[in-house]
Amino acid sequence: MDDFASLMAGFQVALSWHNIGFMAVGVVLGIVVGVLPGLGGPNGVAILLPLTFGMDPTSAIILLSSIYWGALFGGAITSILFNIPGEAWSVATTFDGYPMAVQGKAAEALTAAFTASFIGALSGVILITFVAPLVASFALRFGPAEFFAVFLLTFCSFVGMGRENRAKILASLCIGFLLAAVGLDSISGDLRMTFGSIELMRGFDFLVVVIGLFGVSEILLTVEEGLVFKGKQAKIDLKVVFRTWASLPRYWATLLRSAAVGMWMGVTPGGAIAASFMGYGLAKRFSRNPGSFGKGNIEGVLAPETAAHAAGTAALLPMLALGIPGSATAAVLLGGLLVWGLQPGPLLFVEQKDFVWGLIASMYLGNLAGLIIVLATVPLFAAIMRVPFSYVAPVILIVCAIGAYTISNSTFDIWLMLGFGIIGYVFKKLDYPLAPLVLALVLGDRAEEAFRQALLGSGGSLNVFAANGLVGTLVVLAMLLLLWGPVMDLIGAARGKGRQPEKPAEVG
Template identity: 40%
Template sequence: MELINNLLLGFQTTLTLTNLAYAFFGCVLGTLIGVLPGLGPVATIAMLLPSVYALDATPALIMLAGIYYGSQYGGSTTAILINVPGESASVVTAIDGYQMARQGRAGAALAAAGLGSFFAGSVATLVLAAFAPPLTEMAFKFGPAEYFSLMVLGLIGAVVLASGSLIKAVAMIVLGLLIGQINTDVISGVPRFSFDIPELSDGINFVVIAMGVFGFGEIIANLGQPPEHREVFTKDVKGLWPTKQDFKEAAPAVLRGTALGSLLGVLPGGGALLSSFAAYTLEKKLSKTPEKFGKGAIQGVAGPESANNAGAQTSFIPMLTLGIPPNAVMALMVGAMTIKGIQPGPQVMTSNPDLFWGLITSMWIGNLMLVILNLPLIGIWIKLLTLPYRFLFPAILLFCCIGLYTLNNNNFDVYLAVLFGVIGYVFYKLGCEPAPLLLGFILGPMMEENLRRALLLSRGDWSTFMTRPLSAGLLLAALALVVIVMLPGISRKRQEAFQDAD
């Protein structure tokens, strides 16, 4: 009964003309920055923070939240259409979504992503409303040792992501981990592997690698083909809506992705990203036809998209209930609350109930706005596919370069992306999957930080990873996954399933 009263208070707050207008503006802007490669929610929210001074706290936070989950919708659009993940969580969507677009099924892929995102966002908001306190307690049980073990499991799961050779997949993860080491040391504060280049002292931006390896690499690969094979997409787009069979295959993936994302989104350190990779791995494991993954399986779009949207919504739980930001966007939201004189933490629920519940109910309304906004736009995005490649690739390059330059207003990022484009083309020629490299790159610094924290807390005792039950369980699961993949029978079946991909 108390939950219903709280939600009624929330809807009463959200359904004012001002708050609805800011929710709509946030959703539209979020979709737009998700669609434009290179412009992420972190940069946009950072640019809009000064405007928070002029707004009341509730509309300001409703708008910033709309930008965040709106960008999750938009990020899938570029991933599916031009193989450029707008967001780190959209890396997995690009694997099968782009292949569906090439087969003339871009409409079905975009609709599956949009509907899956809407369902997951709605359910995750309910989870946020009902289970914020117990889910927060679960997140408390994760210390540095548990996070390290979870990330080890995530990296080993990424091997399953890669079609083809296991050795290539492991090599890509290791390369990603090594590139992730180019930064300033967390503990000593000394730049490392930067070769005295000032721009490298803060590390390489995710967008630079994603655009280089996926976007530029794909363009170089296409330009290297004869003109008759150069078109990225087939001209015959088979319809804007998923078929009955598509719905049948996608529905269980959406349910599993929603459940997984709702749980993993609570964890600090990229819950939306981890949940999208975990959802893809799970779908591939449960599928009766794993050989279809990487070649246009709709489950490979619906599952991860649902997971990353559910993760984006539940990542508000530690921020609202504990004042602990689980990712960069939530850190900016904490900043916005501080600007308005609100101390993030458990007291927000009692001292500002209209803000707390208004923000939660605005997510339901925002998700509804997004699905109404995005589904009619599918036809417009599909029209882009009919453009001849000679017009399409300069436009993609232009948007990528604008996005890259706006990251730090620096040409260096553009040059670095071109270098990664060449590397991406080499990967294409060698038959290497770039997705594990990106996961290794993103998780590498987080793994190292948690490893060092765990060892500092245990005074250098490595057994801490096995004496803590949750950490030990995650490491044993990772070991089991390695053993299963290495079994001769499984290895042989895997090679048969991916023989076309090699």
């Protein structure tokens, strides 16, 4: 009952006129971010985050989270109308969404995608509403050793359960730890790896790094690819919307299954990309007509969109409850909370109750507003795709530079942004994941601080990480997750060798 009362109070905060305005503006900006290539949810939030520093933290996080919801919706427009994934997790949507558009069913495909996105995101918000307070209240018993064990669990799960090459994930994590160590040591007060530079005394600012890695690198890649947009026309009317909605109950099993997959992959480091492909694969596996997938089956649109958006929303749960981001966008939002003087984690539910529940309430309202706005404005946002990218790219770069400069009013940060943009470009060309680097950059200092505090409290004994059942269980679970992926790879390789047919005997 206390949580319900807090949620109602949160709706009062979110329903104030200025917050509703920020919500609408954020959704519109997010749809633009989702539609334009070279941007996307994490990139748009990272670029616009510095512009919110003068705002009230509650209004700022509502604006930024609404940008995220809008970007989630916007990615489906390009996937269905142009066969160009607006986001990485929209790839699976193109498999059946674009064939539907070719068949003249673009409006049905878009309505199905937007509705599935809303259902998936709503399931993630419901999960946050009921589970996050329980996780936060449990985590109030954590000390430095327990928090380090949680950080270790997160890092190990990224390596062991990641979909990318594990050596590359590990390399990306190590580079993130290295960047996080630059500057002033929070325990001893010593300077580390500054090389006599005054600018590096404060370390690499998280936002400068993120704007470069995501925003600038995507621009470079998109310019290199030279995208040309040739898409299908779409106009959504109420008859199509209601007809599509009337057909959705027959797919309830696909929607529930995809939402469950998405929530699980969001809380764990599986991510929205893996969730979308898993949702699509399961829908095809359990379908009565699997041969129709890839040819314009509406289930092929519903499943990946529901799973991806459930995962994208559920990723905010560990960020709010434990201070551990479950996705790149959650990591950017975590950086924003730290800039605003808010400490994500269990104490946030105690010390900043109005803020937390106002944010959760805005998630419900933001997704509803996003569904309404995107259904009403598809032709407008589809027209944005026909603007030559040679005009769009300089504008995005200027916004990136303004965002980087605003952080500390330093031109050095602009050069850093460009440098990290090149690094991000190289990473993406070599298929190195950026999410582990961002995760290590955000949590590296905090993990090191928790580790050293735990050792200081135990007189330097590592036994502190097995001192009680909770911390011991977390450490053992971290090791199991670290080894899970390699062990499963070895088992799969052994089975593959065992199934190889024998070579036929040579004749004559």
